[in-house]
Amino acid sequence: MTSGSRRAAFAAIVAALLAAHGGAFGDESGAGPWDLGQLMRELSSVHTARARFTEKRYLKMLDRPIESSGTLAFEAPARLEKLTLLPKRELLRVEQDKVTLEIGAQPKRRTLSLSDHPQLRAFVESIRATLAGDQAALERFYQVDLSGSAERWRLKLQPSDMKTKSLVREIRITGRHSEIIGVEVDQADGDRSVMSMVPDDS
Amino acid sequence: MIRDRIAVALWLAVLAAAAFVIAGARFSTDLSAFLPKQPTAAQQLLVDELREGVVSKLILVSVAGAPPDTLAAASRSLAARLRADRRFVSVDNGDAAQLERDRAFVFEHRYLLSPAIDAAHFSAKSLRVALAESLELLGSPAGMMAKPLIPADPTGEVLRLIDGMAGAAAPATHEGIWVGPDAKEALLVLQTRAAGFDIDAQEEALAGLRAAFADVQRAPGMAALTLALTGPGVFAVQTRAAIKRDAARFSTLATIFIATLLLTVFRSPRVLLLGLVPVASGAAVGVAAVALHFGEVHGITLGFGATLIGESVDYAIYLFMQTDPRRGAAGTLARIWPTLRLGVATSICGFSAMLLSGFPGLAQLGLFSIAGIATAALVTRFVLPVLLPPDFAITGIEPVAARVRAAFARARVLLPVLGLAAIAAAAVWITRDQRWSDELASLSPVSIAQQQLDQRLRDALGAADVRHVVVARAASSDQALALAERVGAALDAAVGTEVISGYESPARILPSAATQMRRRDSLPETAALRTRIAEAARGTPFRAGTFEPFVEAVRQTRAGPLLERESFGGTKLGIRLDSLLVQRDHAWYAILPLSGVKDVANLKRALASLYDAQVVLLDTKAETDAIYGTYRREAVSLSLLGAVAIVVLLAAAMRSPRRALKVCIPLAASVLVTTGLLLALGQTLTMFHLVGMLLVVAVGSNYVLFFDRSLTDEWSDRTSLSLALANVTTVIGFGMLGFSSVPVLSAIGSTVGIGAALSLIFAAALAPRPRAV
Numbered sequence: 001m002t003s004g005s006r007r008a009a010f011a012a013i014v015a016a017l018l019a020a021h022g023g024a025f026g027d028e029s030g031a032g033p034w035d036l037g038q039l040m041r042e043l044s045s046v047h048t049a050r051a052r053f054t055e056k057r058y059l060k061m062l063d064r065p066i067e068s069s070g071t072l073a074f075e076a077p078a079r080l081e082k083l084t085l086l087p088k089r090e091l092l093r094v095e096q097d098k099v100t101l102e103i104g105a106q107p108k109r110r111t112l113s114l115s116d117h118p119q120l121r122a123f124v125e126s127i128r129a130t131l132a133g134d135q136a137a138l139e140r141f142y143q144v145d146l147s148g149s150a151e152r153w154r155l156k157l158q159p160s161d162m163k164t165k166s167l168v169r170e171i172r173i174t175g176r177h178s179e180i181i182g183v184e185v186d187q188a189d190g191d192r193s194v195m196s197m198v199p200d201d202s
Numbered sequence: 203m204i205r206d207r208i209a210v211a212l213w214l215a216v217l218a219a220a221a222f223v224i225a226g227a228r229f230s231t232d233l234s235a236f237l238p239k240q241p242t243a244a245q246q247l248l249v250d251e252l253r254e255g256v257v258s259k260l261i262l263v264s265v266a267g268a269p270p271d272t273l274a275a276a277s278r279s280l281a282a283r284l285r286a287d288r289r290f291v292s293v294d295n296g297d298a299a300q301l302e303r304d305r306a307f308v309f310e311h312r313y314l315l316s317p318a319i320d321a322a323h324f325s326a327k328s329l330r331v332a333l334a335e336s337l338e339l340l341g342s343p344a345g346m347m348a349k350p351l352i353p354a355d356p357t358g359e360v361l362r363l364i365d366g367m368a369g370a371a372a373p374a375t376h377e378g379i380w381v382g383p384d385a386k387e388a389l390l391v392l393q394t395r396a397a398g399f400d401i402d403a404q405e406e407a408l409a410g411l412r413a414a415f416a417d418v419q420r421a422p423g424m425a426a427l428t429l430a431l432t433g434p435g436v437f438a439v440q441t442r443a444a445i446k447r448d449a450a451r452f453s454t455l456a457t458i459f460i461a462t463l464l465l466t467v468f469r470s471p472r473v474l475l476l477g478l479v480p481v482a483s484g485a486a487v488g489v490a491a492v493a494l495h496f497g498e499v500h501g502i503t504l505g506f507g508a509t510l511i512g513e514s515v516d517y518a519i520y521l522f523m524q525t526d527p528r529r530g531a532a533g534t535l536a537r538i539w540p541t542l543r544l545g546v547a548t549s550i551c552g553f554s555a556m557l558l559s560g561f562p563g564l565a566q567l568g569l570f571s572i573a574g575i576a577t578a579a580l581v582t583r584f585v586l587p588v589l590l591p592p593d594f595a596i597t598g599i600e601p602v603a604a605r606v607r608a609a610f611a612r613a614r615v616l617l618p619v620l621g622l623a624a625i626a627a628a629a630v631w632i633t634r635d636q637r638w639s640d641e642l643a644s645l646s647p648v649s650i651a652q653q654q655l656d657q658r659l660r661d662a663l664g665a666a667d668v669r670h671v672v673v674a675r676a677a678s679s680d681q682a683l684a685l686a687e688r689v690g691a692a693l694d695a696a697v698g699t700e701v702i703s704g705y706e707s708p709a710r711i712l713p714s715a716a717t718q719m720r721r722r723d724s725l726p727e728t729a730a731l732r733t734r735i736a737e738a739a740r741g742t743p744f745r746a747g748t749f750e751p752f753v754e755a756v757r758q759t760r761a762g763p764l765l766e767r768e769s770f771g772g773t774k775l776g777i778r779l780d781s782l783l784v785q786r787d788h789a790w791y792a793i794l795p796l797s798g799v800k801d802v803a804n805l806k807r808a809l810a811s812l813y814d815a816q817v818v819l820l821d822t823k824a825e826t827d828a829i830y831g832t833y834r835r836e837a838v839s840l841s842l843l844g845a846v847a848i849v850v851l852l853a854a855a856m857r858s859p860r861r862a863l864k865v866c867i868p869l870a871a872s873v874l875v876t877t878g879l880l881l882a883l884g885q886t887l888t889m890f891h892l893v894g895m896l897l898v899v900a901v902g903s904n905y906v907l908f909f910d911r912s913l914t915d916e917w918s919d920r921t922s923l924s925l926a927l928a929n930v931t932t933v934i935g936f937g938m939l940g941f942s943s944v945p946v947l948s949a950i951g952s953t954v955g956i957g958a959a960l961s962l963i964f965a966a967a968l969a970p971r972p973r974a975v
Contacts, residue, residue, distance in 0.1 A: 066345075
């Protein structure tokens with residue numbers, strides 16, 4: 001974790017301690033009951049984050065899951081990069097509205113625009129808006145339901161738009177303070193993927 | 203007098219006949235009259251494409267003046283309105299939703315369209331490789347998008363096809379809408395239903411576009427938006443409007459000035475109107491002659507023809523001014539007619555060279571001028587004296603006339619200055635590298651700002667490099683497609699090397715029937731395919747039965763019909779196909795635009811085996827410039843021919859080469875100095891300057907002949923005044939046009955304005971020394 005996100009995590013711990021003693025300090029702002037707004041504020045204080053991921057995709061047409069692993073990098077507010085290293089090198093980069101895909105050994109680069117692919121955009125925003133702590137963007141695409149505590153929270157995202165609904169049934173993001181530790185996607189056709197992440201300090 | 207009656211009756215009969223012919227004449231505004239009559243096949247195709255091809259129908263639109271989000275919304279709103287407008291065949295603004303039908307079409311017909319399909323493509327071995335790749339794709343970030351396609355298209359034909367059809371680089375987008383590089387303008391590409399040369403229809407389409415934009419502007423936050431348009435049709439409409447506006451404005455002004463001047467001199471509105479009779483009769487007969495001989499009259503002929511016979515206004519002035527009470531109009535005519543006749547013959551000689559032109563437009567102008575001037579002269583000679591009041595004479599002008607003559611007599615002192623001017627002009631002519639502009643663009647009355655806008659929008663839209671195209675000609679559309687496939691095979695070898703970076707082909711959109719049949723025949727039967735896919739899937743995670751949609755799609759293609767031109771319905775692909783596969787005069791042409799051409803020599807080598815009359819590589823810019831260059835060079839040599847004819851004519855008429863030369867020197871000198879002056883003012887000469895020069899010679903020859911013959915007799919005062927008056931009206935009339943913003947009008951105006959003034963000065967300065975009266 002970079003120093004920025006470390007500071008953020010430290011701040012979060014302090015905040016959590018304060019929240020635990022909330023009664024003693026009265027109704028000081030930011031120290032009320034833990035809610036989505038607070039999680040988002042905490043997440044938005046993170047400017048860069050890196051993690052290693054492993055992902056398993058369960059597809060109906062396959063009798064066993066596809067596994068892959070690599071690194072994820074986020075740079076506030078709108079840059080997200082997923083670099084798959086195993087089984088093959090592949091790169092997915094999202095910058096603002098532009099998506100770049102590099103697939104294959106002699107990478108063939110494709111670029112497309114998120115706004116041309118609303119479903120893809122909804123999917124990208126589930127992770128990107130969460131990382132950025134952008135509650136408005138998140139709620140534009142999903143009905144958001146937060147449960148758990150700052151120590152172990154879970155965001156349940158259900159698409160609000162019919163087109164996205166035809167693709168994604170539900171996305172569950174789990175985390176600890178300003179850190180995301182897992183993303184599970186249930187697709188409308190019954191396929192699903194499970195991704196888990198650990199902070200990458202290298 | 204019976205002779206007068208016959209003259210008037212004949213005149214009226216000719217006018218009636220001319221009116222009858224004109225009433226039934228076809229008028230065209232089609233630029234191709236100014237393109238070659240016997241072009242090469244490639245040039246013909248180019249001309250046709252410029253006239254009515256898809257290129258001629260494109261309108262590029264820029265909407266600016268708001269933040270990117272607003273621009274994108276405005277673009278969507280404008281596009282929605284235009285898509286409902288029947289005047290537009292296609293409206294593109296980048297909106298991907300518009301491509302849904304094309305995607306569905308490509309998906310449905312993938313096994314007829316894909317170049318990868320052959321007998322080996324669906325063997326168990328190939329399928330096994332394809333499944334391994336599919337599995338990789340499913341695991342990749344693109345997996346979610348690719349997943350729905352894989353069971354129906356495990357070999358990835360749809361992706362292959364879409365990659366192949368993508369063509370040139372797409373423009374930048376904002377929220378999926380095309381924008382300029384800095385997102386300061388939203389971009390749209392429209393295609394009109396009407397051909398580019400149909401200016402009325404283009405004007406209507408543009409009006410529809412502006413109305414739609416005005417609607418968009420009414421929405422909140424959109425009022426500040428600005429609209430900029432470019433494209434061949436836009437240029438044509440703007441040009442016509444500008445010429446109409448300037449011609450109307452400047453000729454109204456000139457008419458007011460000239461009419462006031464002439465009215466002051468003639469002191470009779472009736473005489474003023476009679477002065478227009480010869481030129482009006484000449485114009486009518488000129489139009490009728492062109493209509494009879496060419497079958498149609500071009501708009502440019504009308505506009506410039508009327509200008510070219512402007513000389514004939516002078517005939518009436520010569521007659522009116524020189525008529526004095528003692529001899530009457532008829533007597534005066536008898537005296538000045540030989541001079542006038544020679545002047546007319548000189549002009550006709552000059553213009554007749556244009557008749558030989560290989561360009562119908564120039565030949566039309568020549569015929570119009572000859573018929574018009576001859577008619578005007580005859581009307582002046584035989585009809586005007588009858589129409590004038592019997593005792594007509596302009597009186598009280600003697601003092602002014604005497605002063606003018608005295609001034610002319612003193613013009614000789616200007617000789618050293620004029621000599622120096624001629625030397626300077628010759629020096630300018632010799633030292634100037636670029637005297638003539640040989641780019642077609644110089645003919646174009648489109649302003650530099652408009653041309654820059656056009657270039658900027660084309661760059662931003664990544665519009666294909668339409669400069670180099672390969673054209674394949676055949677008897678049927680299918681044969682043209684087959685030929686395009688052979689050209690494509692040859693080009694494939696050149697793509698990716700340093701020769702070209704890519705190409706488009708109609709055969710990629712619609713393969714030839716033979717190719718489609720070969721692909722269809724190579725598809726395996728259902729049972730065999732099922733066995734092969736099961737074999738290929740063995741050992742992979744794919745579950746049994748996953749690829750049933752694929753098996754079904756192959757079965758349907760095997761049983762289904764081949765694709766034809768009509769199969770494409772209203773897809774973008776269909777519109778594109780229509781632009782790349784065109785029928786002209788019983789022949790079909792496949793057009794393959796090339797992009798990133800770096801090595802023309804190697805490109806020609808790559809096409810060598812096909813490169814004949816049926817397949818040609820066309821460099822459109824070189825070709826259009828060549829057409830114009832030929833046009834201009836031909837006009838120059840014809841003008842020189844005309845000049846020689848004039849010298850010969852004068853020598854014969856005057857029975858003395860020396861006198862003829864004396865007449866020619868002032869004309870040549872004024873043309874030389876006018877040219878030098880124009881070049882020194884920074885102009886590059888075009889066709890229109892040349893047309894102006896012809897007129898200078900025509901007008902100037904009258905001056906010189908009058909100086910040569912008439913200033914030596916007792917009538918010289920009145921003759922001098924008539925020359926001065928004729929000259930002032932010409933200089934006013936054309937000088938005004940010189941201020942026009944339309945290059946065509948200003949070129950002719952400035953050339954004739956300067957040239958006519960110089961002609962008179964040179965004629966006076968070089969005139970034979972008058973005898974004492």
